Amino acid sequence: MDNADSGLLVKMEIRHLIKFAEKFAGIEVHLPVSGKFIKLNYSSDHFVEILRKLQQKEVSEVYVKEVDCRRIIEHVEKAMSSSTFYDPKTMEEQRVEAVNAAMETVKSIINQLGVEPETVKLLKTINSRAMTLLSESPSIFSFIKQFKKNCSEEFLLSILTNYIMALVIDKFPWRSEQVKEKGALASMMCDMTLSKDDFKIMRDWQKNGGVLPENLRRHPSDIADSLKKNRLLIPIETITIIEQHHELPDGKGFPAGINANRFNQLSAIFIVSQQFTEQLHDASYNYEKRTEIIQHIRTKYGSAKMFEKALDALLKVVD
Numbered sequence: 001m002d003n004a005d006s007g008l009l010v011k012m013e014i015r016h017l018i019k020f021a022e023k024f025a026g027i028e029v030h031l032p033v034s035g036k037f038i039k040l041n042y043s044s045d046h047f048v049e050i051l052r053k054l055q056q057k058e059v060s061e062v063y064v065k066e067v068d069c070r071r072i073i074e075h076v077e078k079a080m081s082s083s084t085f086y087d088p089k090t091m092e093e094q095r096v097e098a099v100n101a102a103m104e105t106v107k108s109i110i111n112q113l114g115v116e117p118e119t120v121k122l123l124k125t126i127n128s129r130a131m132t133l134l135s136e137s138p139s140i141f142s143f144i145k146q147f148k149k150n151c152s153e154e155f156l157l158s159i160l161t162n163y164i165m166a167l168v169i170d171k172f173p174w175r176s177e178q179v180k181e182k183g184a185l186a187s188m189m190c191d192m193t194l195s196k197d198d199f200k201i202m203r204d205w206q207k208n209g210g211v212l213p214e215n216l217r218r219h220p221s222d223i224a225d226s227l228k229k230n231r232l233l234i235p236i237e238t239i240t241i242i243e244q245h246h247e248l249p250d251g252k253g254f255p256a257g258i259n260a261n262r263f264n265q266l267s268a269i270f271i272v273s274q275q276f277t278e279q280l281h282d283a284s285y286n287y288e289k290r291t292e293i294i295q296h297i298r299t300k301y302g303s304a305k306m307f308e309k310a311l312d313a314l315l316k317v318v319d
C-alpha cells in the first residue's frame, strides 16, 4: 500500500487481475516510476487493454486506488457467484484459474488493507466454489491434477485441507456448515503473509528440519494479531486455529510453545487435516500411504486426547 496524490494505492498482479478485467473500464492504473506514482492516461481504453499493453512491456504489477480495489473485489465476488461460473461451456481449467486468481488477489488485498466485509465474503465464495469444483471432478485425483497445473501449491493444499477437514468434522455430533466455514477461513489465511519463497522455506523446514527464520516463526501470531483487530469479521475459532496451526501438544511447537490442554477439538481437527494433506502431497498423492501417514501424525500428536479423537475420525474418513 502506498500513498499518492489520489490517496491510497493498492498493488495488484496483472496476470491475476486480467482474468476478471473485462468490466473494469474507467479504473485508474498507476505505475511506480523513479520513486513516484504516474497515473496512466488511457482514458479511451478499457482496463483490460491497458493491462495487456503493460504485460507486453513486461510490467507484472500495477497500483489501483483503494476505491477501485473495492470495485474489483465486488466484481470478482459477483463473477464467482454468478451462474455463468457454472456454464458448461466454461472449461474446468478456466474455472480453476479463476478461483486461483481470485484467491491470490484477495490475499494480496487483505495483506495491504486488512480484512473487510467484502474480502471475507469473497474468501467464503472462493472456498465454496473450490469445494463445488472438487465435488464435480470425476475423482479427487483428477481434481488434484487440474489444480496442480493451474494454481499455486499453497492454494491447492488449502483447498484439500478444507475438503478433508469437512469430512472429519462430519464424524462429530456438533458438525455444521458454519463450523466447516470457520476452519476453511483459517486454512485460507493461516499463511497469508508468507511470500512464495517464504512458503517454500517453511515447507522445506517441515520436511527436513533445521533453523526456521524468526519472521517465519512469528507468522501465526502476526496474522492472528492483525485479525484480532477485526474481531467482528473473523470468528474467534478461526483466529485460534491460525495461532495454533504450528503448535505441538508436547509444547515444542511455535510460536508460543503451548501445551496439549490449550488445543480445542476444532484446532486439532484442522491440524491433523492439514498435516495429512501436506504429507500426502509430499508422497505425490500416493493414496496407498494414507495409513502410514496417519500413523506418522499419531506419533507426533496422538498423545493428546483432542488429537487422538481427530485422528480416529480421519482414519474413518480415508479408509
Ligand SMILES: [Fe+2]
Residues within 6 Å of the ligand: 190, 191, 219, 245, 246
Ligand atoms: Fe503456517
